[in-house]
Amino acid sequence: MAMAAASPAWLLVLLLLSFYTSPASSSTCPLNLSYVNTFPWDRTSCLPAATNLSNCCQTLVSLIGIALAERLRTTSLFRLPDINSSAACLSSYQSHLTSLSLPSSLVSTCFPDPSYFVITPDYCASILTKQDWISKLGPTTALDSACSGPLSDLTRCGPCFTAGSQVASRLTALDGNTSHSTNCFYLTTIYAAGISSALGPENPQTASCTFGLALISSPSPSPSRSSHSVVYGVTGAALAFVVMSFSIGLYLWWSRRRKKNRASILGDPERSSRPHLRPNTGSIWYGIRELEKATSDFSQRNLIGRGGFGVVYKGVLADGSPVAVKRVLESDFEGDEEFRNEVEIISHLRHRNLVPLRGCCITNDADDRQRYLVYDLMPNGSLDDHIFVDDHKRPKLSWPQRKSIILDVAKGLAYLHYGVKPAIYHRDIKATNILLDGEMRARVADFGLAKQSREGQSHLTTRVAGTHGYLAPEYALYGQLTEKSDVYSFGVVILEIMSGRKALDTSSTSSMVLITDWAWTLIKAGKAEEVLDESLLETGEDKMNPRGIMERFLLVGVLCSHVMVALRPTIADALRMLEGDIDVPAVPDRPMPLGYGYGPVYTEGNTFVTSPALSGPLLNLGDMLR
Numbered sequence: 001m002a003m004a005a006a007s008p009a010w011l012l013v014l015l016l017l018s019f020y021t022s023p024a025s026s027s028t029c030p031l032n033l034s035y036v037n038t039f040p041w042d043r044t045s046c047l048p049a050a051t052n053l054s055n056c057c058q059t060l061v062s063l064i065g066i067a068l069a070e071r072l073r074t075t076s077l078f079r080l081p082d083i084n085s086s087a088a089c090l091s092s093y094q095s096h097l098t099s100l101s102l103p104s105s106l107v108s109t110c111f112p113d114p115s116y117f118v119i120t121p122d123y124c125a126s127i128l129t130k131q132d133w134i135s136k137l138g139p140t141t142a143l144d145s146a147c148s149g150p151l152s153d154l155t156r157c158g159p160c161f162t163a164g165s166q167v168a169s170r171l172t173a174l175d176g177n178t179s180h181s182t183n184c185f186y187l188t189t190i191y192a193a194g195i196s197s198a199l200g201p202e203n204p205q206t207a208s209c210t211f212g213l214a215l216i217s218s219p220s221p222s223p224s225r226s227s228h229s230v231v232y233g234v235t236g237a238a239l240a241f242v243v244m245s246f247s248i249g250l251y252l253w254w255s256r257r258r259k260k261n262r263a264s265i266l267g268d269p270e271r272s273s274r275p276h277l278r279p280n281t282g283s284i285w286y287g288i289r290e291l292e293k294a295t296s297d298f299s300q301r302n303l304i305g306r307g308g309f310g311v312v313y314k315g316v317l318a319d320g321s322p323v324a325v326k327r328v329l330e331s332d333f334e335g336d337e338e339f340r341n342e343v344e345i346i347s348h349l350r351h352r353n354l355v356p357l358r359g360c361c362i363t364n365d366a367d368d369r370q371r372y373l374v375y376d377l378m379p380n381g382s383l384d385d386h387i388f389v390d391d392h393k394r395p396k397l398s399w400p401q402r403k404s405i406i407l408d409v410a411k412g413l414a415y416l417h418y419g420v421k422p423a424i425y426h427r428d429i430k431a432t433n434i435l436l437d438g439e440m441r442a443r444v445a446d447f448g449l450a451k452q453s454r455e456g457q458s459h460l461t462t463r464v465a466g467t468h469g470y471l472a473p474e475y476a477l478y479g480q481l482t483e484k485s486d487v488y489s490f491g492v493v494i495l496e497i498m499s500g501r502k503a504l505d506t507s508s509t510s511s512m513v514l515i516t517d518w519a520w521t522l523i524k525a526g527k528a529e530e531v532l533d534e535s536l537l538e539t540g541e542d543k544m545n546p547r548g549i550m551e552r553f554l555l556v557g558v559l560c561s562h563v564m565v566a567l568r569p570t571i572a573d574a575l576r577m578l579e580g581d582i583d584v585p586a587v588p589d590r591p592m593p594l595g596y597g598y599g600p601v602y603t604e605g606n607t608f609v610t611s612p613a614l615s616g617p618l619l620n621l622g623d624m625l626r
Helices: 007-022 053-075 083-099 106-108 129-139 142-146 154-175 178-196 204-210 229-267 288-294 336-347 401-418 475-477 483-499 517-525 546-561 570-578
Strands: 301-305 309-317 321-328 357-361 373-374 434-436 442-444 464-468 601-604 607-610
Touching: 053 083, 053 106, 053 178, 053 204, 083 106, 129 154, 129 178, 142 178, 154 178, 154 204, 178 204, 204 321, 288 309, 288 373, 309 373, 321 434, 357 464, 373 442, 401 434, 401 442, 401 483, 401 570, 475 483, 475 607, 483 517, 483 570, 517 546, 546 570
Parallel strands: none
Antiparallel strands: 301 309, 309 321, 321 373, 357 373, 434 442, 464 607, 601 607
């Protein structure tokens, strides 16, 4: 009786639930998903502690693509035949994920509709089997040569991606319905991994390139130990326990004393007004009184910069040193201790192309606690002051200056990514955060947004911070932060320097133009000269600018700012390309923009913040060959 009164919506829920809970009664799964437990895929985004499920869903789409490609390889059949088999596979998929201690709701959340992996004649050009593919496209396509060998690096994966884009476009044209372009792209991806690849879809290189699946390194097995080793190990462990207990007690005593001393320093207005060295660092604790005196009480006439995360004033310390004082308005630091720890990290960074941190200050007013960072003042201001200028106010940068600045920024980023353990991701590389010293050498500044990586893995965050036009798509959409996020921003800066145009052109009232789209379109059309700043094309006795080298810098900028993470070089490879040590690969095609955008955004001056968590699982599903 109760069932008879149930609403159609409730009946639909029960129907879908039955697909997930008892698929065996109606169908079995034709996919072999056992590799889910053994394949070296990065599970970070799907762990219970992860807060951004959209990135996990994208990973799960890529992961199951391996099984679909393997099925095509062995049976010549694309995707799944009906909704019952799809429901059975999704249930099996969840079982494998659960055995890895992952949440039991992942599959039902990411794939609420069991028909997601089902194929029909109207899916894409009526292709259901490998034979259908051959009858439509012929016995061979560009995929068969471009994707057949190892796909371990950019020079091998790039051509495969380009071929996939071309074949997907052909399929869409044959289908005649542009709304099926995503489906055709899926078929192309699965064909590339399942048929074209000689190594097969379960090969990590193939999966990483074709499906954009993030991988982890397999741990090396522990060596076996003899009985004598066990005895020595137990004895050593007992001795270590005694030493460790003593050390912990000594540390706790020292920590309590250190905190007491620190509290007395911060709480004493007289002592906190004097600068003093921070232990074990080269930075200094400044008193607020000294900073107020240096900046004339933070006078507006000394204001030299403003952004969503801080206000910067110029000043002169008592010893005559010119400094830039940043009042931190907002940051990811939850407390003073975390702020001190971050300052300690930054104060240890020493590189020719980084702005050195002189010190910091925390006021002791409980009602209005302020944090300040003190840097050396760079006499020539920011890069922004020199590339977006009126010719009559200041001469434009010469080619040697532009080249030097680009190389300096690359070297500074390379130090952050590889010269520090763990690596540091800047998160806000832009023209205003690149300062120029007295010799017009570039120095990367503003580490208020910096994030240390977690043992080389990507950093996931529900709060994305950065500047519109410079943010990498995967970071803006999914909160996935890696070294390649900084590489994207660096690519935008290269294009700005070489063209003299801003990252985001808002001059048109009807639309905004990203410099990455504008430059890519011209370069792919063979019009690289039209991207270059007019001053770089001028000729004369004092201007012998090498056209080929300038165009190489443009190509590196476009490559670094590619929307696909896998097709961007590392900053180390980008630097080698810029210096001519390695060739620049052909610029790959870009996929059609399928739902590409920045999601919910609110602005803070020139800076914007977006929260992927607000939009739920937002999948860029046409992006499987990233």
